[in-house]
Amino acid sequence: MTTTSSPSLTITAARIEVPFTVTFATVTLREPGPGEVLLDVLACGICGFDMEIAESLATNGPQAFGHEICARVRAVGPGVTHVQPGDQVVLESGSFCCDCDLCRNGRVDLCNKGAGFWSGPAMGFAEAMLVPARNVVPARDIAPLAAVLAEPCGVAVDMVKVADIGLTDKVLLVGAGPIGLMALPLIRRATAGPVVVANRSTGKLEKARRLGADKVVSTQDVSLPDLGTEYGGFDRILITAPPEVIPDCIIATAFGGYLVYIGSNFRSGGVIQLDTHALHFGKKQLRPSFASPALYLPEALTLLRTGIIPPKEIVSHVFPLSKLAEAIATVRTQRDAVCKVAVVPDAAFTSPPGPLP
Numbered sequence: 001m002t003t004t005s006s007p008s009l010t011i012t013a014a015r016i017e018v019p020f021t022v023t024f025a026t027v028t029l030r031e032p033g034p035g036e037v038l039l040d041v042l043a044c045g046i047c048g049f050d051m052e053i054a055e056s057l058a059t060n061g062p063q064a065f066g067h068e069i070c071a072r073v074r075a076v077g078p079g080v081t082h083v084q085p086g087d088q089v090v091l092e093s094g095s096f097c098c099d100c101d102l103c104r105n106g107r108v109d110l111c112n113k114g115a116g117f118w119s120g121p122a123m124g125f126a127e128a129m130l131v132p133a134r135n136v137v138p139a140r141d142i143a144p145l146a147a148v149l150a151e152p153c154g155v156a157v158d159m160v161k162v163a164d165i166g167l168t169d170k171v172l173l174v175g176a177g178p179i180g181l182m183a184l185p186l187i188r189r190a191t192a193g194p195v196v197v198a199n200r201s202t203g204k205l206e207k208a209r210r211l212g213a214d215k216v217v218s219t220q221d222v223s224l225p226d227l228g229t230e231y232g233g234f235d236r237i238l239i240t241a242p243p244e245v246i247p248d249c250i251i252a253t254a255f256g257g258y259l260v261y262i263g264s265n266f267r268s269g270g271v272i273q274l275d276t277h278a279l280h281f282g283k284k285q286l287r288p289s290f291a292s293p294a295l296y297l298p299e300a301l302t303l304l305r306t307g308i309i310p311p312k313e314i315v316s317h318v319f320p321l322s323k324l325a326e327a328i329a330t331v332r333t334q335r336d337a338v339c340k341v342a343v344v345p346d347a348a349f350t351s352p353p354g355p356l357p
């Protein structure tokens, strides 16, 4: 990173464009204005949504990306008091505004009107970025490669809260990606009943066992309806898998049970057919979890800091920023081995790129 003689900062920032095309741009960031914070990025995770952006959403030319961010404060603008230069922080990928009727009525979870950093010239896959102070959450006493999980961990926390798991509920988690695996220790603590994890590929099933699953199955071996029959129906099914699994999950849900769904398919797979009679006469609820605005980052940091959610089980690969294209290719091609891939600035990168030992 280089600074010029002016207070502005010249840095390298990654760009993404459909299909999966990474480029780098030299960007000059001005000094922070009122209510703004200038950050040096310490680590940024690759999210499933980043892969959607790379595959089908970034159609208007190269755009900045990366929203799972741990950073260090370089400078703060006038009026910013909750962090100061040198502080380590994480970022809310979207924030509530504090001023609208929804916020004032206590429904901050429904407000996405807070200032954000998505339109900026540099986001998490960059050496530095300028962000609204509203997005910045202090993250002390935690390694950057653990804190980088705070934002997606908040997604897992939201899903578990939406699931409202009872003390002895039988729970099925469908999908053993980073969100599902971070939810798993919380599900394990929420219920004394059986916790079962189903995933198509087998690569992360042992990890799921270590994180609290009583039983792990591959959906290549067992169908979800058969699994439901074996357990007499699941009281809660938490789904972090493509939408096409939802019909089978409805069958596998117990009378009165909840299906909590998080996932996306921005192509044709986002539209599916559902048996509404099975929902109605089965008193089953389909509950989407959508952690926008990004809430619960302080809770997520505590869960990661204490090891209740062990970061080492979730972060599987680390790449330097200059090898971002390789990092994205690894997410695409090594689904069995990859859990969360983190990218760090080249200056902070020490070990060989790829899987962590």
Ligand SMILES: [Zn+2]
Residues within 6 Å of the ligand: 047, 048, 049, 067, 068, 152
């Ligand atoms: Zn994300």
Ligand SMILES: [Zn+2]
Residues within 6 Å of the ligand: 096, 097, 098, 099, 100, 101, 102, 103, 104, 111, 112, 113, 114
């Ligand atoms: Zn608001």
